[in-house]
Amino acid sequence: MNTLLSVEDLTVEFKVSNGKFKAPDGVSFKILENECVGMVGESGSGKSVTALAIMGLVPKPQGKIVKGRIIFEGKDLLKFNNHPRGTKISMVFQNPLNSLNPNMKIGKQLSEVLEQHYGMSYKEAIGKVTAMMKQLGIPEPEEMIERYPFEYSGGMRQRAMIAMAMLCHPKLLIADEPTTALDVTIQAQIIQLFKKLKLESKTSIFFISHDLSVVSQIADRVIVMYAGKICEISKTEEIFEKPLHPYTAGLISSIPDMKERKTKLRSIEGSVPSLIDPPAGCRFHPRCSQKMPLCMEKEPDDFSVNDRIVKCWLYKGVYQ
Amino acid sequence: MAKYILKRFVQVIPTLFFVILTVFLIMKLIPGDPAMVLLGPQARAEDIVRFRQQLGLDKPILVQFVIYLKRVLTGDLGRSLIYRQDVLTLILERLPTTVTLSLSALFIALVIGIPLGIVAAMKHNSFVDLLVTILALIGISIPIFWFGMILIIVFSLKLGWLPAVGLGDISKGLWDVVSHFILPSLALGILSTGTIARFTRSSMLEVLNQDYIRTAYAKGLKKTLILYRHALKNALIPVITVIGLQLGNLLAGAVLTETVFALPGLGKLMVDGIFRRDYMLVQGEVLFTAIVYIFVNLMVDIIYAFINPKIRQLYRSV
Ligand SMILES: Nc1ncnc2c1ncn2[C@@H]1O[C@H](COP(=O)(O)OP(=O)(O)OP(=O)(O)O)[C@@H](O)[C@H]1O
Ligand SMILES: [Mg+2]
Numbered sequence: 266m267n268t269l270l271s272v273e274d275l276t277v278e279f280k281v282s283n284g285k286f287k288a289p290d291g292v293s294f295k296i297l298e299n300e301c302v303g304m305v306g307e308s309g310s311g312k313s314v315t316a317l318a319i320m321g322l323v324p325k326p327q328g329k330i331v332k333g334r335i336i337f338e339g340k341d342l343l344k345f346n347n348h349p350r351g352t353k354i355s356m357v358f359q360n361p362l363n364s365l366n367p368n369m370k371i372g373k374q375l376s377e378v379l380e381q382h383y384g385m386s387y388k389e390a391i392g393k394v395t396a397m398m399k400q401l402g403i404p405e406p407e408e409m410i411e412r413y414p415f416e417y418s419g420g421m422r423q424r425a426m427i428a429m430a431m432l433c434h435p436k437l438l439i440a441d442e443p444t445t446a447l448d449v450t451i452q453a454q455i456i457q458l459f460k461k462l463k464l465e466s467k468t469s470i471f472f473i474s475h476d477l478s479v480v481s482q483i484a485d486r487v488i489v490m491y492a493g494k495i496c497e498i499s500k501t502e503e504i505f506e507k508p509l510h511p512y513t514a515g516l517i518s519s520i521p522d523m524k525e526r527k528t529k530l531r532s533i534e535g536s537v538p539s540l541i542d543p544p545a546g547c548r549f550h551p552r553c554s555q556k557m558p559l560c561m562e563k564e565p566d567d568f569s570v571n572d573r574i575v576k577c578w579l580y581k582g583v584y585q
Numbered sequence: 586m587a588k589y590i591l592k593r594f595v596q597v598i599p600t601l602f603f604v605i606l607t608v609f610l611i612m613k614l615i616p617g618d619p620a621m622v623l624l625g626p627q628a629r630a631e632d633i634v635r636f637r638q639q640l641g642l643d644k645p646i647l648v649q650f651v652i653y654l655k656r657v658l659t660g661d662l663g664r665s666l667i668y669r670q671d672v673l674t675l676i677l678e679r680l681p682t683t684v685t686l687s688l689s690a691l692f693i694a695l696v697i698g699i700p701l702g703i704v705a706a707m708k709h710n711s712f713v714d715l716l717v718t719i720l721a722l723i724g725i726s727i728p729i730f731w732f733g734m735i736l737i738i739v740f741s742l743k744l745g746w747l748p749a750v751g752l753g754d755i756s757k758g759l760w761d762v763v764s765h766f767i768l769p770s771l772a773l774g775i776l777s778t779g780t781i782a783r784f785t786r787s788s789m790l791e792v793l794n795q796d797y798i799r800t801a802y803a804k805g806l807k808k809t810l811i812l813y814r815h816a817l818k819n820a821l822i823p824v825i826t827v828i829g830l831q832l833g834n835l836l837a838g839a840v841l842t843e844t845v846f847a848l849p850g851l852g853k854l855m856v857d858g859i860f861r862r863d864y865m866l867v868q869g870e871v872l873f874t875a876i877v878y879i880f881v882n883l884m885v886d887i888i889y890a891f892i893n894p895k896i897r898q899l900y901r902s903v
Binding site for chain 1: 710795796797799800801802803804805806807810814815818819822892893894895898
């Protein structure tokens with residue numbers, strides 16, 4: 266399959282009152298056509314900033330892309346001044362209530378996308394809007410377009426957000442923690458919806474979550490982030506079967522598993538390091554149970570193991 | 586919506602009652618016997634007693650209040666002792682001058698204050714932002730009478746562009762009237778301009794940081810559309826409340842402005858009334874101004890409700 270998006274050595278630097286730091290820091294990955302790629306990692310690891318960088322919306326003036334390329338359909342988005350956001354690349358955010366304009370009807374908020382990009386009138390656009398809303402499981406869309414965000418339930422708001430993102434049939438849909446703000450049953454419905462999108466549309470999905478169990482339900486491949494760096498990229502089945510990076514292994518063993526009735530839930534010892542003054546060598550070494558002297562000195566390279574990528578000295582010289 | 590408006594009107598009734606009570610009590614507490622003041626120090630004791638009876642000042646305070654309340658409710662604000670005219674008639678005569686002055690001051694404040702606030706917010710932390718912030722601060726802290734004098738000195742006395750005092754004469758054409766209002770409106774408007782600029786700036790900054798603005802960018806909307814349709818519209822909603830409050834400040838500021846520019850408006854009437862101990866006139870005017878203030882705020886509330894979909898939807902079905 267063809268590569269749709271290729272992120273190469275992406276580095277975003279933030280200047281804050283007590284110093285500066287990089288998150289993401291030299292991140293590279295690819296998203297293929299029709300593929301769903303998940304990204305997991307603890308809070309502050311740089312997932313959202315990676316997504317915003319692809320959108321060309323890194324928060325200014327604190328953040329700045331200092332290195333890297335983002336190649337989409339063969340063009341470097343960082344050099345291209347006609348960013349395809351809203352058309353070929355669209356994004357869904359974590360909190361649908363805050364992400365919608367509180368004083369504008371949902372119908373208008375959706376139709377303005379078509380008005381902007383296809384020069385349609387409201388009348389022309391709204392037909393497509395209701396069709397898309399219906400397709401994404403919003404009942405009675407003809408009536409719902411006249412409503413304001415606060416009149417929607419949390420799940421319906423997120424459906425409306427997704428409908429908005431899908432209106433122009435994007436090549437890439439970025440979903441940044443789209444289920445995190447929702448309660449569990451609604452969360453399951455939205456995940457179902459993403460699965461449906463994945464099957465029925467030609468859109469690639471970049472799905473971000475701090476919850477590996479959510480990502481595993483829809484992603485073909487998973488990227489694991491830790492403190493601004495990627496530690497592992499693997500196919501979803503493989504990562505559960507045999508996690509390579511000790512951090513990934515820690516994440517998996519801390520997922521509660523109902524079927525196996527694990528009595529002990531393990532969590533990873535320690536806490537995320539400060540990005541302003543990160544540990545030398547591998548950033549995970551202070552929390553790693555398998556650390557070696559080398560890990561404290563030198564940052565690991567990206568090692569390929571089969572089709573997988575892992576940033577860990579344990580895999581030096583392992584070519585299976 | 587009709588139900589909402591009705592509800593707000595009903596809520597105003599107790600407020601009105603307390604305003605009337607307060608105005609009544611304040612005038613009671615002010616030292617100086619109006620009968621004595623009016624009749625002069627040489628007046629005979631029995632004349633003073635008779636006059637006090639005429640004014641009802643000899644009755645118990647509660648009875649005085651009931652009489653007062655009844656009169657006010659029938660639109661009778663009493664007679665001015667110095668002008669020997671109905672207070673309400675006097676007020677209505679002077680009202681157009683003050684309304685014109687206040688509204689043109691407000692107009693200046695909006696036309697200058699809102700754009701300044703927007704520009705400052707959009708160029709946050711820049712030189713322009715700093716400049717607007719400083720100008721707004723000056724506008725807020727400058728005394729009206731001092732600024733008014735400066736305006737007169739510069740634009741009337743030195744440059745001779747605009748008249749300094751008095752009302753214009755409509756028979757000399759519209760410009761004569763307008764030109765007489767320019768300096769007073771500027772003097773009065775500067776305070777509100779500063780307040781509105783500051784408030785617009787902070788409201789706009791807050792909105793620009795909202796998630797839905799990021800969504801609007803993610804949708805690929807044009808920047809001007811985002812700023813106007815998503816940012817400005819939301820940022821101006823709270824500004825409306827501030828505008829309502831400004832009308833109160835403007836009425837208060839009109840007292841000073843009309844004095845400096847010798848405009849025969851409500852403010853001037855009030856000052857004359859106070860200096861000459863015109864008991865009925867001051868009482869009537871204070872009450873009138875308070876009522877105007879209440880109704881202006883009622884209007885602002887209703888306008889606010891109209892643009893706030895939450896309240897609108899709440900009352901949509903009824
Ligand atoms: N506007 C900003 N100003 C300053 N720092 C920022 C800004 N946005 C993000 N950061 C910082 O960049 C780092 C990465 O943030 P990011 O939002 O990408 O984390 P995340 O992985 O998405 O975490 P979460 O699970 O909390 O969403 C964090 O340390 C965060 O504090
Ligand atoms: Mg995030």
